[in-house]
Amino acid sequence: MAATASRRPNVRAVLTRIAAVQPRLHQAAVETNLALVEDLVRDAHRVHAPDLIVLPAEIGAARDSGAQARPVDGAPLALLRQLAAELQCVVAGGASAVRGRDAYATYFLVEPDGRIHLHDKNTASGREQFRLRSGSDDGLTAVVAWHRARVGLVSGLEWAQVRTAARLRAAAAGLVVGGQAGDTWPLADRADLTGRLPGLMARQVGAPVVMAAHSSVGGTQICDRDGTVLARLDRADGEGHVSATVRLGPSEPIDRPRGGTWTVDLGRATVSALRTLTAVGATTYRLRRTTRRFAWQDCPATDLPDELGPGGPRPHRGGSLPAREVVVTARRALADGVVGLTFSAADGGLLPVWAAGAHIDLLLPNDLIRQYSLCGEPTSGRFDIAVLDVPGGRGGSRWIHQNLMPGERLQVRGPRNHFALSAGSQPVFLAGGIGITPIRAMVHEARARGLDWRLIYGGRTHSAMAFVDELRALDPQRVRVVPLDVDGLLDLDGTVANLPGRAEVFACGPAGMLEVLEKLFAEDTTGRLHLERFEPRLSPVDRVDADFTITLASSGRQMVVPAHRRALDVLREAGVPVDSACRAGVCGSCAVRVLDGTPDHRDSIGESGRPENAMMVCVSRSLTPDLTLEV
Numbered sequence: 001m002a003a004t005a006s007r008r009p010n011v012r013a014v015l016t017r018i019a020a021v022q023p024r025l026h027q028a029a030v031e032t033n034l035a036l037v038e039d040l041v042r043d044a045h046r047v048h049a050p051d052l053i054v055l056p057a058e059i060g061a062a063r064d065s066g067a068q069a070r071p072v073d074g075a076p077l078a079l080l081r082q083l084a085a086e087l088q089c090v091v092a093g094g095a096s097a098v099r100g101r102d103a104y105a106t107y108f109l110v111e112p113d114g115r116i117h118l119h120d121k122n123t124a125s126g127r128e129q130f131r132l133r134s135g136s137d138d139g140l141t142a143v144v145a146w147h148r149a150r151v152g153l154v155s156g157l158e159w160a161q162v163r164t165a166a167r168l169r170a171a172a173a174g175l176v177v178g179g180q181a182g183d184t185w186p187l188a189d190r191a192d193l194t195g196r197l198p199g200l201m202a203r204q205v206g207a208p209v210v211m212a213a214h215s216s217v218g219g220t221q222i223c224d225r226d227g228t229v230l231a232r233l234d235r236a237d238g239e240g241h242v243s244a245t246v247r248l249g250p251s252e253p254i255d256r257p258r259g260g261t262w263t264v265d266l267g268r269a270t271v272s273a274l275r276t277l278t279a280v281g282a283t284t285y286r287l288r289r290t291t292r293r294f295a296w297q298d299c300p301a302t303d304l305p306d307e308l309g310p311g312g313p314r315p316h317r318g319g320s321l322p323a324r325e326v327v328v329t330a331r332r333a334l335a336d337g338v339v340g341l342t343f344s345a346a347d348g349g350l351l352p353v354w355a356a357g358a359h360i361d362l363l364l365p366n367d368l369i370r371q372y373s374l375c376g377e378p379t380s381g382r383f384d385i386a387v388l389d390v391p392g393g394r395g396g397s398r399w400i401h402q403n404l405m406p407g408e409r410l411q412v413r414g415p416r417n418h419f420a421l422s423a424g425s426q427p428v429f430l431a432g433g434i435g436i437t438p439i440r441a442m443v444h445e446a447r448a449r450g451l452d453w454r455l456i457y458g459g460r461t462h463s464a465m466a467f468v469d470e471l472r473a474l475d476p477q478r479v480r481v482v483p484l485d486v487d488g489l490l491d492l493d494g495t496v497a498n499l500p501g502r503a504e505v506f507a508c509g510p511a512g513m514l515e516v517l518e519k520l521f522a523e524d525t526t527g528r529l530h531l532e533r534f535e536p537r538l539s540p541v542d543r544v545d546a547d548f549t550i551t552l553a554s555s556g557r558q559m560v561v562p563a564h565r566r567a568l569d570v571l572r573e574a575g576v577p578v579d580s581a582c583r584a585g586v587c588g589s590c591a592v593r594v595l596d597g598t599p600d601h602r603d604s605i606g607e608s609g610r611p612e613n614a615m616m617v618c619v620s621r622s623l624t625p626d627l628t629l630e631v
């Protein structure tokens with residue numbers, strides 16, 4: 001069921017259109033349920049044009065399947081990120097997530113620019129007790145898309161807890177958002193109780209409330225701050241979505257939270273059973289974890305901080321993205337000297353959804369790590385890359401051309417993305433040679449979003465230009481192909497001089513081409529030039545290196561980075577686990593967040609691609625005597 005479509009409000013900072021989605025999920029693979037959720041979200045967006053779409057907790061499973069936990073940076077979060085970026089609205093939903101050495105019921109809120117806010121549910125419910133741990137964060141976050149409005153994230157049994165309402169009320173939350181799962185015992189079969197929870201929460205916090213539930217529980221609601229139900233789906237309504245417009249503003253509590261533990265009367269027998277179940281479940285969980293009986297314990301440990309800036313889910317507190325094993329499932333010639341490779345998950349599952357502009361690290365033999373842009377279909381569950389044979393190169397592409405055949409296995413890390421398509425409505429894509437790989441995915445995304453795009457694609461010869469016929473066939477009016485042997489070099493000066501007023505340029509190609517573009521945009525302060533590099537910038541940095549001191553925020557430890565050494569190496573020597581791949585300021589894998597001091601950025605990623613407040617410790621130094629890093 002879908003409510004009547006409504007126009008997007010003019011004053012986004014005050015009135016916000018919110019859609020809540022109620023899916024019918026199955027006892028099926030997580031990836032199958034995620035595909036169902038994706039369809040519903042797209043439909044909700046088409047019908048309601050909302051600023052926020054709220055999904056239930058546990059979007060990967062109908063109920064406990066015993067195996068649905070995924071790494072916190074895995075498929076569920078990747079889907080939410082993809083939808084937020086593509087639909088340009090905030091998307092919230094929950095999933096069982098492995099963080100560090102434990103699994104939690106985590107609720108995610110993702111902003112269109114890639115900012116991510118995470119909340120681990122503090123009380124597992126029903127069967128969750130046996131497979132999840134309780135979190136301890138407060139679930140309060142500041143959403144930048146709404147001028148840093150304070151939003152409370154709530155999940156499952158937290159909706160019925162007095163302490164949740166009291167906490168959000170004390171923090172003056174301006175909006176409360178969250179979900180129910182399919183097996184939220186003791187609420188799953190108590191429609192009389194779940195139906196009252198959002199209204200009670202709204203009046204006690206004094207803020208609008210959105211609760212999305214699985215169709216097996218029902219009770220999806222959007223309530224105004226006085227508890228008035230603005231939109232609702234019950235269990236009998238089945239799968240669907242509803243929307244309403246609410247006003248974001250200072251909270252105005254009406255009721256006081258009542259005493260005791262629960263905001264509704266669960267009954268003595270239920271409360272007592274819940275207590276017993278909690279104790280037994282926690283013990284069972286510890287035992288299973290100790291004996292390594294959870295399937296997710298076979299994955300490399302991973303985690304994310306509770307708040308991430310734009311630029312994607314990478315751990316800015318140091319640590320590494322997990323490597324995963326893939327197998328080559330297809331290999332084909334794409335152009336002269338260019339081979340296309342398809343990787344599938346070696347365990348037969350699906351690889352994460354990614355967004356156009358993303359790249360992965362290939363961990364090749366002989367300790368070679370090479371980055372390749374993904375150029376296929378972001379939701380296919382596979383990774384597609386195109387590799388140019390560079391006979392005099394650094395060895396990676398040559399090895400791939402000679403050795404990587406169907407059936408071969410290798411390790412990959414990522415995806416990462418510092419070249420995402422922004423909300424600009426007129427992207428101009430400039431591709432030189434093999435630089436077409438990220439651009440190909442971006443062109444398809446721009447078409448899917450209905451953007452007014454153009455592509456100018458240069459290469460040595462027509463036969464050496466991968467994807468050239470396919471791209472030209474998409475829309476010959478929008479694509480200009482410039483083979484060097486026929487038309488000469490790309491006219492970058494003329495292209496930049498004649499850019500439409502709102503154009504944003506996304507360019508990938510040889511270092512010389514990108515340096516010319518940087519010079520042409522040297523006076524432009526709008527940040528509308530976005531570059532993806534395969535190699536470091538050509539121009540040397542004309543600053544003298546000096547010693548500086550690093551302070552580790554986590555421990556207060558200090559260490560000196562001498563003028564002749566990299567911060568990356570000093571950190572590693574001190575036992576701080578920081579990723580690296582290119583060691584040349586190109587790939588973004590060594591990004592670490594700076595909490596204090598001014599970094600001297602020497603990477604080739606640039607302002608628009610670098611995660612907020614991060615520095616690439618493989619090449620960057622400091623403009624101040626001290627830097628405090630979030631590690």
Ligand code: FES
Nearest residue numbers: 581583588590618
């Ligand atoms: S290791 Fe690639 S940017 Fe630092």
